[in-house]
Amino acid sequence: MECSRCSSEFENVHIDGEDYSICKSCELMVLKKNQLNRLMNESDAEVSSIREYNADQSDPVKCPVCSSRMKRINFLGFSGIMIEHCESCGAFLVDNAEITQMHELVRLVDEGKHTVTEVRAYDLLMRISRLAYSIFSS
Numbered sequence: 207m208e209c210s211r212c213s214s215e216f217e218n219v220h221i222d223g224e225d226y227s228i229c230k231s232c233e234l235m236v237l238k239k240n241q242l243n244r245l246m247n248e249s250d251a252e253v254s255s256i257r258e259y260n261a262d263q264s265d266p267v268k269c270p271v272c273s274s275r276m277k278r279i280n281f282l283g284f285s286g287i288m289i290e291h292c293e294s295c296g297a298f299l300v301d302n303a304e305i306t307q308m309h310e311l312v313r314l315v316d317e318g319k320h321t322v323t324e325v326r327a328y329d330l331l332m333r334i335s336r337l338a339y340s341i342f343s344s
């Protein structure tokens with residue numbers, strides 16, 4: 207499988223009993239539908255909370271899993287973090303900048319500077335943020 211952004215080969219990283227595909231050159235992580243579902247089940251989040259689309263569809267990225275054109279979505283609606291989503295196979299692409307934004311949001315909530323209205327969605331964000339951290343810091 208080839209990276210959508212830099213054409214390097216994805217590498218597999220084994221974490222918590224799952225194999226995740228990552229690109230080490232541009233620090234991009236693929237979150238497949240079943241992997242996201244697992245994280246969503248753990249946090250009891252709703253699928254609807256990740257379905258807020260941005261109107262800007264310029265320069266679409268090709269899905270590394272199924273080659274469909276990906277859409278940029280506002281992750282979890284409230285986060286303001288825009289990530290690529292494939293409607294055909296349900297995969298997500300999360301890059302280093304977006305992971306940093308997730309960490310930042312988690313930090314703001316920890317410090318009480320940001321109020322969480324959707325607790326489950328925030329829990330999901332925190333799980334993805336932690337997962338991405340353990341992948342790229344290893």
Ligand SMILES: [Zn+2]
Nearest residue numbers: 209212229232
């Ligand atoms: Zn790459």
Ligand SMILES: [Zn+2]
Nearest residue numbers: 269272292295
């Ligand atoms: Zn796809």
